[in-house]
Amino acid sequence: MRLRSTLAPFFLIPVCLAQSAHRSPTLGVPKDKLSLYVPIAGSNPPQWRCLDGKGDLLLFSAVNDDYCDCEDGSDEPGTSACKGGMFHCVNEGHLPKNIPNLRVNDGLCDSDCCDGSDEPAGVCPNRCAELGEAYRTTLEQERRLRRTGSKIRSSYVSYAKKEKKRLEEALEKGRQAVDQARLDEMRLKAVLDRAESTSADALEYKLQSPLYASLKSHSAAVKALTTKVANMEGKIATLKSILAELETSHNPNYQDMAVRGAIKGYQDFLESEKIPTDDVSEEDLEDLFKAAENDVESWTTEELKRLGQADLTGLLLEHEHHLAGFGKTEDSILFSVEHYLPEAWLPYYHETKTLLISWMVRLGVVRGVLDTSDSDEVKRARTAYSDAQRAAEDAENKLAADEDLLTKLAGFYGPDGEWLKLKDTCIEKNTGEYTYSICFFGLATQRSNNGGGTHSLGRFTTWNDEEAEGTLEYYSSQLYEHGARCWNGPERSVELVLTCGTENALLSIAEPEKCEYIVEGTSPALCWPLETEAQTKDEL
Known part of the structure; x- marks a missing residue:
């Protein structure tokens, strides 16, 4: 911004021109180029060469003499004699600035040159200290604000780190859950297929067989054995831990507290478990040891678990298929006589057989062979299969959601995942006539305070995609689009412009175009860690 209220009096112009001929050769030269504006060593009188290396040598007194001698204009860093140059304002006590050299010696006090060096001495006051x-x-107020906001942001980052760790663990368990759910679905589908392939009455009858009762008893025994094995493994692990502590901590001195503590722990363990030893005979122990020797290599815990989960109904049906006499009632001469009839007679035979069997069922002569109603077993199988399908879908949906969230933590929710904490957090602003609400990554609304309705201003669609992801500018703006359409206008939309602040808050709402809103707000999520103190001091 140029300050034009301090025009130099016209009578000072001759004085200014006279003074310009005596300006320092380094006036307008940046600090990092001062070494280039010195006479050539050993030259007498002192000489100097244009920085582009072109042209003849110049007298050093020609630098800043208000006459352009060099093609690159390097001989006039402190005047406006050469077009297109830049003038460096030192501004001691404030921030240095560069201005176009056409603003040098124009009689105007430039605000970017608070030391007044762009004009002759005495024309513009030095306001750099003020x-x-x-x-x-x-700057210090802003830094205090950012320090406070950064502490709040760090809590958001901590939350994101915990969520990331939880998600990584959940993904592994989720993949296993999906695999197990699909296996259960396949298993229960096979159970349902077998149950549906057998008539209801026949299946109910078969389930009353002594073989099926025995299978159920053996399955219960296997499950009980599996549970006992698991409990025993836990006890063994506890004992190993106690003995390991004793082994690493003891010394020959029996008064050693570590030894006594380990022994006391072992005694407490025995007391809590009350392991029976007196009631077991030597013959029982010998039988147990022999059984263990025979089975330890052939039956693992996983195998016992699978055995306990076996499909008993399926085993029963497979067993009946295996028996030579399976289905003797259905395989009687009534059902096999068709093998001896001419092919042309078969349609009449099947029609007569169906009619005969239906009457026999009604009269109670035979069981309901043609009864196609679902048995309780079929209904249970169908329900179990439906539940397994839903469980598999739920497991897959949860896995997909966790994978998507973990991916978004790598940039979408901020460089450190800080915005995840604010997901679905809503902030409001009451402007008198309306109350505006924005839920981060969700819905923006406008609610009338005079009994009117609520209008959607749009849903979150993107960050500031004009900037690169990962930059502060990228996360400083959110766009909410596809809201309710205005009367004879476009769909409502919101651009949320955010800055660092100690609160998540809306500050102002503007409508520069019909139904297109610009909302300004603050959030600690934008209070990125400060630069080092040294960098700031160097700038000043």
């Missing part, structure tokens, strides 16, 4: 102090005060 402006620098105000700038540093404002």
